[in-house]
Amino acid sequence: MRHYLDHNATSPVRDEARHTVAAVYSHPAGNPSSMHAEGRAARALLETARRKVAILAGVPARDVVFTSGGSEAISAALRGVADRTPEGRRRIVVSSIEHSAVLEAARAAGAAGFEVVEVPCGPSGRIDAGAFASNIDGRTALACLQAANNETGVLQPVAEVGAVCGAAGVPFLVDAVQAAGKLALDRDGWNADLLALSAHKLGGPQGAGALIVREGTKLAPLIAGGAQERRRRGGTEALAQLAGFGAAAHAIVQELEAESSRLLSLRDRLESGLRNIAPGVRIHGESVPRLPNTTNAAFPGVSGETLVIALDLAGFAVSTGSACASGAVTPSHVIRAMGFDDEEARGAVRISLGWSTTSEAIDELLAALPQLLARATMARR
Amino acid sequence: MTTNPTAVAMSGGVDSSVAAALLARDERPLVGFSMKLIDRLAGESDRYGRCCSPDDFRDARSVADRLGFPHYILDMEDEFRRKVLQPFAEDYAKGRTPSPCLRCNTFVKFDSLWDRARAVGAASVATGHYAILERDPRSGRTQLHAAADPDKDQSYFLFDLSEEQRQRAEFPLGRMTKDGVRALARELGLATADKPESMDLCFVTEGESYRDVLARSGLAPSPAAGEIVDTRGNVLGSHAGVGQFTVGQRRGLGLASAGKLYVIGLDAVSRRVVVGDEAELYSDACTVERVRWIPFDRPNGSLTATVRIRSSHPGAPAVVTDRGDGSAGISFKEPQRAIAPGQAAVFYDGDLVLGGGWISGPTASCVAGSRRIDSSAFLERE
Numbered sequence: 001m002r003h004y005l006d007h008n009a010t011s012p013v014r015d016e017a018r019h020t021v022a023a024v025y026s027h028p029a030g031n032p033s034s035m036h037a038e039g040r041a042a043r044a045l046l047e048t049a050r051r052k053v054a055i056l057a058g059v060p061a062r063d064v065v066f067t068s069g070g071s072e073a074i075s076a077a078l079r080g081v082a083d084r085t086p087e088g089r090r091r092i093v094v095s096s097i098e099h100s101a102v103l104e105a106a107r108a109a110g111a112a113g114f115e116v117v118e119v120p121c122g123p124s125g126r127i128d129a130g131a132f133a134s135n136i137d138g139r140t141a142l143a144c145l146q147a148a149n150n151e152t153g154v155l156q157p158v159a160e161v162g163a164v165c166g167a168a169g170v171p172f173l174v175d176a177v178q179a180a181g182k183l184a185l186d187r188d189g190w191n192a193d194l195l196a197l198s199a200h201k202l203g204g205p206q207g208a209g210a211l212i213v214r215e216g217t218k219l220a221p222l223i224a225g226g227a228q229e230r231r232r233r234g235g236t237e238a239l240a241q242l243a244g245f246g247a248a249a250h251a252i253v254q255e256l257e258a259e260s261s262r263l264l265s266l267r268d269r270l271e272s273g274l275r276n277i278a279p280g281v282r283i284h285g286e287s288v289p290r291l292p293n294t295t296n297a298a299f300p301g302v303s304g305e306t307l308v309i310a311l312d313l314a315g316f317a318v319s320t321g322s323a324c325a326s327g328a329v330t331p332s333h334v335i336r337a338m339g340f341d342d343e344e345a346r347g348a349v350r351i352s353l354g355w356s357t358t359s360e361a362i363d364e365l366l367a368a369l370p371q372l373l374a375r376a377t378m379a380r381r
Numbered sequence: 382m383t384t385n386p387t388a389v390a391m392s393g394g395v396d397s398s399v400a401a402a403l404l405a406r407d408e409r410p411l412v413g414f415s416m417k418l419i420d421r422l423a424g425e426s427d428r429y430g431r432c433c434s435p436d437d438f439r440d441a442r443s444v445a446d447r448l449g450f451p452h453y454i455l456d457m458e459d460e461f462r463r464k465v466l467q468p469f470a471e472d473y474a475k476g477r478t479p480s481p482c483l484r485c486n487t488f489v490k491f492d493s494l495w496d497r498a499r500a501v502g503a504a505s506v507a508t509g510h511y512a513i514l515e516r517d518p519r520s521g522r523t524q525l526h527a528a529a530d531p532d533k534d535q536s537y538f539l540f541d542l543s544e545e546q547r548q549r550a551e552f553p554l555g556r557m558t559k560d561g562v563r564a565l566a567r568e569l570g571l572a573t574a575d576k577p578e579s580m581d582l583c584f585v586t587e588g589e590s591y592r593d594v595l596a597r598s599g600l601a602p603s604p605a606a607g608e609i610v611d612t613r614g615n616v617l618g619s620h621a622g623v624g625q626f627t628v629g630q631r632r633g634l635g636l637a638s639a640g641k642l643y644v645i646g647l648d649a650v651s652r653r654v655v656v657g658d659e660a661e662l663y664s665d666a667c668t669v670e671r672v673r674w675i676p677f678d679r680p681n682g683s684l685t686a687t688v689r690i691r692s693s694h695p696g697a698p699a700v701v702t703d704r705g706d707g708s709a710g711i712s713f714k715e716p717q718r719a720i721a722p723g724q725a726a727v728f729y730d731g732d733l734v735l736g737g738g739w740i741s742g743p744t745a746s747c748v749a750g751s752r753r754i755d756s757s758a759f760l761e762r763e
Contacts, residue, residue: 302500306497309453310502327453328417375501375502376501379496
């Protein structure tokens with residue numbers, strides 16, 4: 001029996017989403033852009049999904065632009081804003097702990113002549129709002145900050161940064177991929193012009209996502225084509241996946257509060273267990289508010305790679321912060337950006353819980369760990 | 382996992398794939414590892430060495446999937462750089478002919494990889510090497526023998542494993558022929574059955590040289606100009622650094638009379654490149670250091686053995702005298718061409734590997750030249 005504890009990588013598809021996807025595929029549905037009955041039926045499914053995602057994001061349905069996922073939403077936002085930036089606004093401000101989808105898109109803009117500022121992060125794992133805001137002024141084209149970090153789960157000061165962006169007239173992109181489904185999204189409270197979401201992180205299908213675009217935001221489409229998505233994104237919509245996204249979003253909205261507190265109590269049980277087993281364990285981000293489902297732990301003298309492999313062999317799916325293109329573990333850029341050295345950055349293991357996680361899984365993990373840790377520690381001597 | 386698995390080092394080539402398949406056929410619990418040794422050197426472009434490209438990892442993974450055991454890719458760039466690439470560069474800078482494959486076995490596959498494998502519960506490390514390990518019931522030691530297929534034998538590259546390392550190593554291909562391995566790979570439908578053999582430095586990409594790799598890694602020898610001299614000390618020309626030369630090199634000396642001259646010695650201290658004629662390539666003795674004996678701690682007195690002075694050398698009769706200080710003297714029955722400092726001399730009694738040592742830097746008895754030793758002469762071939 002395996003236990004899946006890597007929901008921040010991808011969350012297993014919820015029953016609601018699975019049923020919806022199957023239903024779409026089992027009825028003849030047309031192209032949402034077609035005029036005929038089949039096309040209209042497809043359009044209706046699409047708009048239902050849009051409304052459900054809009055409710056999750058707390059925005060009007062017309063602001064939801066469907067994409068193939070979080071990375072597309074982020075690239076569409078960064079490139080789209082950069083393409084339409086007014087004269088004199090040539091700076092893109094991001095945090096140093098953003099997801100690589102943001103960092104790489106920003107660096108690509110940097111190669112195209114934009115000034116890219118990566119705001120550093122302290123050991124707490126939370127970006128300092130003042131340090132971030134000091135880069136926001138009349139020359140800034142775009143600011144981008146994640147709502148929650150994918151590796152540590154640490155919540156970032158999006159409302160504070162958003163307020164400064166609003167005052168300076170700077171478009172503000174919030175990467176809410178990890179936050180969605182785990183805490184209430186507050187687009188207006190954060191003053192975000194753009195919000196990136198992904199379906200598969202919250203129990204929807206892989207290959208679906210959304211960019212929430214506030215009315216009036218100047219944005220060139222990433223994908224040229226037809227009039228789909230109010231001309232914000234060309235290409236026939238992936239109807240079944242998006243319908244599944246809507247179904248997952250709807251399910252989450254119903255239970256968000258109860259589920260968050262359930263996850264939080266599981267995580268507390270996990271972390272107190274970890275401290276009992278390994279008093280020297282470091283839990284990254286523990287001093288600041290975090291997502292209720294994420295534990296990023298470093299065990300002294302044990303590499304994250306070793307622990308992830310040992311746990312996998314023992315039946316538990318967890319992850320290290322990051323993997324390179326080949327699939328090998330590389331030092332986490334997030335833990336490094338928090339000021340820790342390479343060894344510490346290689347030591348971190350991420351355990352992320354979700355809708356399918358049971359308390360038995362936590363108990364079994366805690367029961368298996370002491371032997372695995374002892375063996376891994378011994379091998380280093 | 383109930384029993385401790387065997388770790389299989391998988392390059393993505395046919396040999397390690399079949400080694401894994403043989404163990405899987407015996408229903409042994411397995412866990413596969415591929416080592417990423419060079420990615421950081423790849424830079425922005427798709428530049429990968431022959432042994433650890435994403436394609437090779439994909440091939441290794443597909444073999445593991447097919448055989449039904451987990452497979453992981455390990456980032457071992459730091460270890461590879463420290464334990465193989467840096468010594469490789471230093472050897473060149475010091476005028477020695479490097480032995481990267483030997484070092485990779487001793488210090489990476491059967492040391493660093495073993496450490497990682499045992500940390501997750503592995504009991505042994507298996508590779509696709511062609512060599513035979515056998516426990517000698519009388520001495521309790523693990524003996525190393527040449528492989529059954531003399532064309533594929535890789536025992537030369539494994540002489541420097543310690544008893545402890547040999548005990549936990551497994552070479553499932555030791556009694557197989559290359560044709561047999563390929564046939565078995567096809568029979569099992571392994572994706573790697575018809576992959577070409579890797580014949581050159583695994584970490585060098587096609588179309589570049591090891592010098593390019595070193596330069597990219599920040600390990601290029603610093604220029605240290607010096608003289609080109611003959612064996613009598615006559616100055617024949619100048620050069621930009623001994624690191625640019627290999628003992629035995631014939632071309633690229635920039636000398637008018639270069640046609641018949643070979644590099645026969647490199648002295649990093651005096652920065653001299655010594656050249657000579659063909660007769661001066663021969664020597665009947667040399668010294669080896671860091672000697673390792675395999676079937677016993679030390680021999681009683683001198684022993685006669687067949688000694689191979691590089692991997693492509695068939696072996697020559699010699700008397701080996703352990704000096705008790707970690708070094709040994711080797712006297713060949715006939716003078717040997719091309720005894721290159723930095724290479725290993727490995728001692729055999731028939732198929733049994735008695736031990737070996739590292740040919741030491743240029744000494745009076747051992748200023749050896751060689752014919753041009755191309756890289757295939759000192760590299761392990763898969």
